[in-house]
Amino acid sequence: MSNFLLRSAESTVRRGAAASSSHLSRRPFSSGPAPDRKVAILGAAGGIGQPLALLMKLNPLVSSLALYDIAGTPGVAADVSHINTRAQVVGYAGEEQLGKALEGSDVVIIPAGVPRKPGMTRDDLFNINAGIVKSLCTAISKYCPNALVNMISNPVNSTVPIASEVFRKAGTYDEKKLFGVTTLDVVRAKTFYAGKAKVPVADVNVPVVGGHAGITILPLFSQATPATNALSDEDIKGLTKRTQDGGTEVVEAKAGKGSATLSMAYAGALFADACLKGLNGDPDVVECSFVQSSITELPFFASKVRLGKNGVEEVLGLGSLSEYEKESLEILKPELKSSIEKGIKFAKEN
Numbered sequence: 530m531s532n533f534l535l536r537s538a539e540s541t542v543r544r545g546a547a548a549s550s551s552h553l554s555r556r557p558f559s560s561g562p563a564p565d566r567k568v569a570i571l572g573a574a575g576g577i578g579q580p581l582a583l584l585m586k587l588n589p590l591v592s593s594l595a596l597y598d599i600a601g602t603p604g605v606a607a608d609v610s611h612i613n614t615r616a617q618v619v620g621y622a623g624e625e626q627l628g629k630a631l632e633g634s635d636v637v638i639i640p641a642g643v644p645r646k647p648g649m650t651r652d653d654l655f656n657i658n659a660g661i662v663k664s665l666c667t668a669i670s671k672y673c674p675n676a677l678v679n680m681i682s683n684p685v686n687s688t689v690p691i692a693s694e695v696f697r698k699a700g701t702y703d704e705k706k707l708f709g710v711t712t713l714d715v716v717r718a719k720t721f722y723a724g725k726a727k728v729p730v731a732d733v734n735v736p737v738v739g740g741h742a743g744i745t746i747l748p749l750f751s752q753a754t755p756a757t758n759a760l761s762d763e764d765i766k767g768l769t770k771r772t773q774d775g776g777t778e779v780v781e782a783k784a785g786k787g788s789a790t791l792s793m794a795y796a797g798a799l800f801a802d803a804c805l806k807g808l809n810g811d812p813d814v815v816e817c818s819f820v821q822s823s824i825t826e827l828p829f830f831a832s833k834v835r836l837g838k839n840g841v842e843e844v845l846g847l848g849s850l851s852e853y854e855k856e857s858l859e860i861l862k863p864e865l866k867s868s869i870e871k872g873i874k875f876a877k878e879n
């Protein structure tokens with residue numbers, strides 16, 4: 530197994546000197562016999578789904594990989610299944626096969642739904658994606674209510690609250706098991722910081738908090754490591770804006786052919802790997818994610834989260850913030866609040 534995912538995964542947001550990347554990069558991707566784990570990808574024939582299927586097939590923690598979409602998954606599954614790694618791959622197409630795809634899943638990753646085109650906000654996807662997420666989550670509560678759910682479908686600030694409400698209605702909601710995937714924001718913040726601060730990207734950690742849309746994405750560069758004095762306040766503002774607009778940068782560059790897929794598949798694979806490591810009892814697995822939270826007055830919020838055998842072990846606090854970050858935090862709250870409420874209202878009324 531190539532170590533490329535490992536090195537980045539291991540150096541994602543972590544607390545404590547024990548997690549230094551030099552120590553971790555000497556560890557294999559996984560060590561010792563790994564228990565059987567089933568991962569299902571819903572939307573597996575899409576722009577994110579296909580490379581994500583590839584990356585999960587490369588992950589030795591996965592013993593069974595279910596690829597579900599409304600169409601096209603038999604081909605993706607046949608292709609990926611020829612790779613000589615541990616996971617047994619099965620493709621499922623069409624709603625009548627959704628139950629089989631989900632049964633026994635430990636982790637369900639959801640990149641199903643439409644992506645943005647230039648000029649659109651993530652919220653413009655709400656009308657189509659809310660219904661897709663609702664129906665997929667209804668099936669999850671029926672066929673694998675104990676699975677960890679990794680929500681990629683946008684707008685994440687609303688789709689996670691939708692999922693919570695669907696699970697609540699079904700009587701299966703466990704706040705420890707629902708995650709909005711914000712890892713791409715962390716991946717971007719690290720890349721942009723490393724470039725500007727001229728430090729090795731593999732050593733960089735940057736927590737990103739808030740939500741996953743525009744100004745609700747708040748990278749905490751004051752906590753970035755390795756720390757540097759080389760960046761001015763203007764540099765930090767520029768890096769913050771570039772991280773917040775990272776998705777739009779890709780949407781515009783793709784000029785109507787969708788949004789980030791390859792970097793998202795990478796980020797989604799890192800986050801799913803962290804979930805699997807937590808389930809398997811690895812100590813000190815910490816990633817940023819948009820989860821049910823009480824660290825601010827908002828019911829959902831992205832921050833560092835410790836992952837364990839039951840999903841979320843601990844939602845970690847924000848740490849100390851710069852004045853700029855404190856102000857940005859207050860500015861993002863009304864937008865994030867309204868996106869959360871929109872999701873909950875939709876799920877209650879539909």
Ligand SMILES: NC(=O)c1ccc[n+]([C@@H]2O[C@H](COP(=O)([O-])OP(=O)(O)OC[C@H]3O[C@@H](n4cnc5c(N)ncnc54)[C@H](O)[C@@H]3O)[C@@H](O)[C@H]2O)c1
Binds near residue numbers: 571576713
């Ligand atoms: N969280 C993030 O950081 C992040 C990053 C990038 C993209 N996204 C979001 O991910 C989603 C997918 O993006 P993409 O580029 O892969 O889009 P895509 O159109 O290439 O693929 C989406 C796939 O979902 C499938 N799908 C639609 N309805 C479905 C259903 N009911 N059940 C199962 N599958 C269904 C489609 O058939 C398609 O294959 C979008 O909403 C996008 O905005 C999120």
Ligand SMILES: O=C(O)C[C@H](O)C(=O)O
Binds near residue numbers: 644645651713776789
């Ligand atoms: O920007 C988008 O629409 C997709 C995704 O949320 C991203 O951050 O790349």
